[in-house]
Amino acid sequence: MKRRARARPRAWLEVSVHTSVEASEAAGAALLELAKGFAEEHTQGGVRLVAHVPDGSVARCCAEAVRQRLHGLRRFGLDPGPAEVEVRRVQVRSWASAYRRHFRPFRVGRFLIRPPWSRRRARPGETVLVMNPGMAFGTGLHESTRLCLRALPEVVRRGARVADVGTGSGILAVAAAKLGARVVAVDCDRLACSVAQANVRANQVGGRVRVFAGDLLQPVRGRVDVVVMNITAEVLVRAAPQVRKRLRPGGAWVASGMVDGTVDAVLRAAQKLGLVAERVLADGEWRAVVFRLPAEGRGAAAARAG
Ligand SMILES: C[S@@+](CC[C@H](N)C(=O)[O-])C[C@H]1O[C@@H](n2cnc3c(N)ncnc32)[C@H](O)[C@@H]1O
Incomplete structure (x- = not known):
């Protein structure tokens, strides 16, 4: 039986990691085990990495694991700087706009995949897929x-x-x-x-x-x-x-x-x-x-x- 598809609001977590420049690569690697990507911002004396993931107990545990990994860097002689990990729930809208900044056109085989806000043109023989994934994978x-x-x-x-x-x-x-x-x-x-x-x-x-x-x-x-x-x-x-x-x-x-x-x-x-x-x-x-x-x-x- 066909069921009408209906949008429902979903909670997202914003995981924000404030660390030193020297520890940022290790912090980024830890974040990538949690999220598909992250935004990087320079702060006074450090770097802030921000990722967005669907809320859930697994995500919260992973965020805690990122915190422990950061503190553990000291054992390897790396100064993690402030080593702060903040987790907060965000509105879908703010996640969506954060996402927009990171989705750029790219090619896979004969497909050119581009977001609706990009005007990138296909090469001869290419097929364009206009994708706005919103909250979906x-x-x-x-x-x-x-x-x-x-x-x-x-x-x-x-x-x-x-x-x-x-x-x-x-x-x-x-x-x-x-x-x-x-x-x-x-x-x-x-x-x-x-x-x-x-x-x-x-x-x-x-x-x-x-x-x-x-x-x-x-x-x-x-x-x-x-x-x-x-x-x-x-x-x-x-x-x-x-x-x-x-x-x-x-x-x-x-x-x-x-x-x-x-x-x-x-x-x-x-x-x-x-x-x-x-x-x-x-x-x-x-x-x-x-x-x-x-x-x-x-x-x-x-x-x-x-
Ligand atoms: C990894 S995503 C793949 C999305 C897209 N097809 C792609 O290749 O990028 C997996 C999708 O499968 C859906 N899914 C998981 N279990 C399912 C099930 N039992 N029946 C139908 N859909 C399912 C999830 O909701 C999710 O949207």
Whole structure:
């Protein structure tokens, strides 16, 4: 059943670290374990690093770990300066405007990804994705998203039916639509769904993408040619039987969101269902696997036997 996606307010934490110039690199590394990026400001006699993360107990514990790491630098002969870590809840609006300063156009394969406020032009043959991720995951900056953007042009044919499960900002749904596909985009987070819908509209692919709130492939009806899913290994394993059920013979599953040590569990779950690993893509410690459901015939029989 289709559910109306509705935005709901969400609390964010601003983690602000005040430290010395000499300790700023170590402090930045600690912050990157908590957030996808941070802003840096020079202060009198030091540096302030500011990151924004969704509020939650994990985020608060990580912020405390950053504080301890800073104080621990003394043992290595580094003066952390004031070594102050402040954590405060912020309004969504202030986070969004902080975010604007850091999102610049960039390229992944044949895609140029740019925020709506940038006027950067595409080179010949490039496809533009206008992305305003707002509060949802998916600027395209993360390795796991980039791996999917590299894989999609290889598996999506014009007119194909694609399911983007865990759509976040909708970036992969928009990319698939621009490759000529009809897309069903799903996210369990209604806020992400409304962000995805806004991005679908901004890219003028509303006629080809429908966004649903729901769990995994539950809102997808009928068979699809491609499933793209960038979540986590645990969720990929849980989703594998649903993917198998919804894929047309010959169809592809682009599974991303795994790090090196977690790929095997997904490979085992998929192979048990007759999905064949066709290609493994890597970016740093991140991995994506392109699985294929063999077309009916010899390949399918072999997959069933093996
Ligand atoms: C890592 S983000 C990926 C966003 C985007 N597709 C990308 O590649 O950048 C994962 C998304 O999956 C969603 N998600 C997590 N578990 C889910 C589930 N069981 N069903 C649907 N969506 C899920 C999250 O809300 C989040 O938006």
